[in-house]
Amino acid sequence: MSLGEVLIASAITLTLMGSVVGMTVPLQRLFDTQLEYGDMHQRLRAAADALTRDLAAAGSPVMPYRSGIRQHDPDAGVFYRTGVITLVPAMAEAGGTSHTYYLKRDSPAGPGQLMRYDGNESDLPLADHVTSLEIAYFGADAAQLAPAQLTDGPWFPDDEDRNRFDMDVLRIRRVRVSIRVEASPGARRRFLPDREITFDVSPRNLNRE
């Protein structure tokens, strides 16, 4: 092999290796983002599945606030919270399990966790890096029920009962849920925009003939 051939072979090898090294970084980035993209959808699916299942099985009343043994919102005079919903299965016996869904943030701008409270002692995370949870309520005429309508009374069973609720919540026939998730901080967020899904559920037990 002459010196000329060695030079040509070296040039070819260097060019090729340079190209390979140049491709490595974007491919690694693409690989990382794909994993996180799949994870974002998994979180979205888990959150949507849990909410859909509980909404489909829910009976009256659907409560737009936290209800249970701990931090029972009516004790504080709160009967509506944005992004909070308590669902009681229609077939639950007295004292049965309810499910409250809400967003927990350690700081106002920090990452959120979708939480589920079982009405007793346990608050458990359902999905991480959830940036927003919006819930809207609709009546039989498909008109949206405003928060003021759900907090102004009249109350059932009376004005003093610990578990009282605004009777207008009995008008709820359809619930619209919007969930938005973000990429985890370690991932390359600028390549992964937030993912959002909006879906309606018409609880069967609230729409009985």
Next chain:
Amino acid sequence: MGIPLASWSGVHLVEVLIASSLLAAVCTSLPAAFAAAAAAGLAAGQTTVAVILAAQKVEEFRAAPFAAAGPFDGSDLLDAAGRVVEGPSSAPAFRRVWRTEWVPASSAQTLVITVLVAPYTTRSPLLLDTPPRGAARLVTVRTRKAA
């Protein structure tokens, strides 16, 4: 003992070229594989949303009063987040079509509910019985309950 130094011919340029070509062929196929993986990931994400949107419509028909559940068919357009949009100018991401029909010989007591959600395209109409690639198609049956 080994090859005599005088007969050692070393590596020829042709061999270097062949080796380089093989390496280049392997390397050029890598981005294509990654691109295919990325496309599959995107498609899986779209299917996830499509299934949720189809299930939402099925649940709507199951919850509606029996007399109002059909038979009829319809369609709507949805954006990437699942919100209903008005028309093609609103950049829809999905098209959803549905049909409810009586089971023959059921004396209007049993309803078949079919919902199909697919990525929006203007190329061809979305037909319930021929779901395109990436579509979510749910079929269920609802029976009138005894009074």
